[in-house]
Amino acid sequence: MQEKKTPKKPLIYYCCIAILVLVFLNAFVFPLLTPQVTEVDYGTFLKQVENHEVKKAEVTDKQIAFIGVNGEGKDAYYVTGVMDDPALTQRLYDAGVSFGKVIPTESSPLLTFLLTWILPTFVLFGIGALFMRSMQKKMGGQNAMTFGKSNAKIYVEAQTGKTFADVAGQEEAKEALTEIVDFLHNPQKYTAIGANMPKGALLVGPPGTGKTLLAQAVAGEAKVPFFSISGSEFVEMFVGMGAAKVRDLFKQAQEKAPCIVFIDEIDTIGKKRDSAVGMGGNDEREQTLNQLLTEMDGFDGKKGVVILAATNRPETLDKALLRPGRFDRRIPVELPDLQGREAILRVHAAKVKVADAIDFSAIARATSGASGAELANIVNEAALRAVKCGRNAVSQSDLEESVEVVIAGYQRKNAVISAREKEIVSYHEIGHALVAALQTDSAPVHKITIVPRTSGALGYTMQVEDTEHALLSKEEAFNKIATFTGGRAAEELIFGTFTSGASNDIEQATKLARAMVTRLGMSKDFDMMALETVSNQYLGGDTSLACSSQTAAKIDDEVLAIIKKAHEKAANILKEHEDKLHELARYLLEKETITGEEFMEILHR
Structure with a gap:
């Protein structure tokens, strides 16, 4: 289970809130700030003037706006059309009407608010978002605001979901890793005698043999935080970013010690350094490797930070990475033998419904040289075939046919052969x-x-x-x-x-x-x-x-x-x-x- 973090709200969330606020202001606030204007005919205007109900008037080429008294005896705003009346000015003067601005002529508050605040804000935000997205694409998907931050997936204590019971067919590897689990449980037993636990262990073997699963099982057995990152995630377009990510990863690990740091496909950054000059002599990959070597020398193994790494190309790794004090333990994770294959088949078959009297030994014998991932795929193919044939459980024939599917492919039922x-x-x-x-x-x-x-x-x-x-x-x-x-x-x-x-x-x-x-x-x-x-x-x-x-x-x-x-x-x-x-x-x-x-x-x- 990945460590829970407060999710960031999407942009549409904030846009909806802004729209709701504008609707509320336009419906309830702006009407109170804007005077209500009533349109009347010219005769009504003259009658109000004769009755001395007009207090102030504003005469323009298009309309006459005035403040009069409404039926409730309160001041109100009115407008009427302009008529050809040369004596109007004298009539207003005789009635004691004052002249001046009655209704403000500027645009509505809502329009003013939208044009002066909302629109510029959205324009600036849009330009910034396009710029950040462009930068992120150039950096291979890395957020420009997280320079030097590692992308390690952090699994909280005892929540990798895996234990040694989930790993079958690798008894020797499990035995070698049990000592690391014991050290993380009881470090005082080792420090009392003055023994130092190896800082790093290298899991080597063919693809699909369960190297990543073993690392997760170690963390699950030890009940400590588990950092997982791929070697390719250290490689960046900008020089120095890989080294910065290595520093950040080890900083986080020491803060959460005891813990396990797992680097998958370490050969991506751990290849042998050459003596070439120019472009190949000191590139980003080598800087990242140098920083990794420095960090492994710098942290105290007694704090309980164990570095596990996996690769299927151990011969390409730099010798400095394999010396004592760094990855000084090499744990082979080879292809399973006959007993191992049978055990792996039983582990994966436990996750699906199988019929009684399944002969897993026969399937194991027929899959010599298969990896754990391939055996898991065989069981899954058998389950899919059982569903396709309308059965509610996997039969022996399903497993045998799935072996043939993995070895030779599906049957070409429509193939025409003379x-x-x-x-x-x-x-x-x-x-x-x-x-x-x-x-x-x-x-x-x-x-x-x-x-x-x-x-x-x-x-x-x-x-x-x-x-x-x-x-x-x-x-x-x-x-x-x-x-x-x-x-x-x-x-x-x-x-x-x-x-x-x-x-x-x-x-x-x-x-x-x-x-x-x-x-x-x-x-x-x-x-x-x-x-x-x-x-x-x-x-x-x-x-x-x-x-x-x-x-x-x-x-x-x-x-x-x-x-x-x-x-x-x-x-x-x-x-x-x-x-x-x-x-x-x-x-x-x-x-x-x-x-x-x-x-x-x-x-x-």
Whole structure:
């Protein structure tokens, strides 16, 4: 729950109040200040003059205004038209009427008030508002009146709404952060022995693994205020604004100590500094980083201010940021294992209605490599599918279909595929499944389908490991490549041609074969020599060769030899079991989708 602040009234609020005030003045106040004037005919005017009821008169070219006596014996204002009466002046003089200004000729008080006060005020206010809005756009949305103020979202004590019970699949990270929670609860236990709590802890891991959730859970467990800000919010157009925001953030944190300050995506401002001169040598980002380093050195960790930061690019951070006394604790928040995935699925499934006897273990096995965010999305997709199908609870089939949606996209129910292409796709997928099933060290076939998906796949074969594997042997890697080539091998054997359906298989096989040679040391020629370097390991793991051009050519030759050998193995397996290939392909063509159990039953009968 965000800290409550008095909301600012919108401009329309004040405009409505001003209009109501003007209406009130015009209806009740201005009429009392303005004399009431009655129009009479010229004869009535002359009669009042003869009866000496006119006290003062003002004769103009357009009208005659006079003060007369009304029926109640009180003075009143009158006007009448001008007539051709040369003796009027003498008649008025004889009746004792005085001459002078009777009714003021200036504009009404309301008009005067509007023109002299309201209109200039609104013009000046409008010009000021346009200027402030223009300045705010140039500053990236920052209000010009809040220079140097941090945009940190402040959550009041115990109101982040998250605890360690909301975090599943990250037991090691929770254990590492429990010590920080204990310090915020009982700081005297640590100060009594002279121990200093680390000022900062860096949460590193792939996107979607729960780094922000962990930081919120720490604040929820410790029941202390929680400051949350993104690293990009420190970056400003004006030089010095980022550093000013850092100073303001730490000032607020020390005022509310004990508390937790969480900086998400800290690599935005914490990148390594270079030695370049000119434009790149001392830019706004580096000034912000320098101020952050200074502030972390300057505050007393014993007061209970803990700095947590998250990034998925730890290799880009400046070394000064990672030294002891700053972010000296690095807490990995990795992708969850099998048990972790099952626990995460159960946490998110508790928020929706699920049917009885849901096998979360099967879903966890089918989602190897999925992050916590992806697992949450799978549960949500299952709930949406249950509603779409008219059910009031999520079933096992909903969860299994949602896994396929996340992996391969939605079914293209209106896709038009010719009978010939559909037959090729059927043999292609059975080729994958047969090669996988007839090898050792290969994951069991879970499902085969030739229903097109929105990802572009015309079909796919899903394999699910029975247990979690932390290591990949050379035999397993080679068999995976053979399985990738099984689809193309089936096309060659049955149709004697090549299609573009194997494009993704080719990419995956080449990637794995190259990794065997360059990074996994599974080559006799290169032995344990590292030939590639990996960067951004949490963001896809981009690789770059670290060898000469001659060596690169030898690498290509060995990668090609591995793929050829695997392709040959797949082709031999399919030739030996060509009858089963035909039988299974026809069955798949008829059913369009079959389970692993159906596949194995036909294969072994």
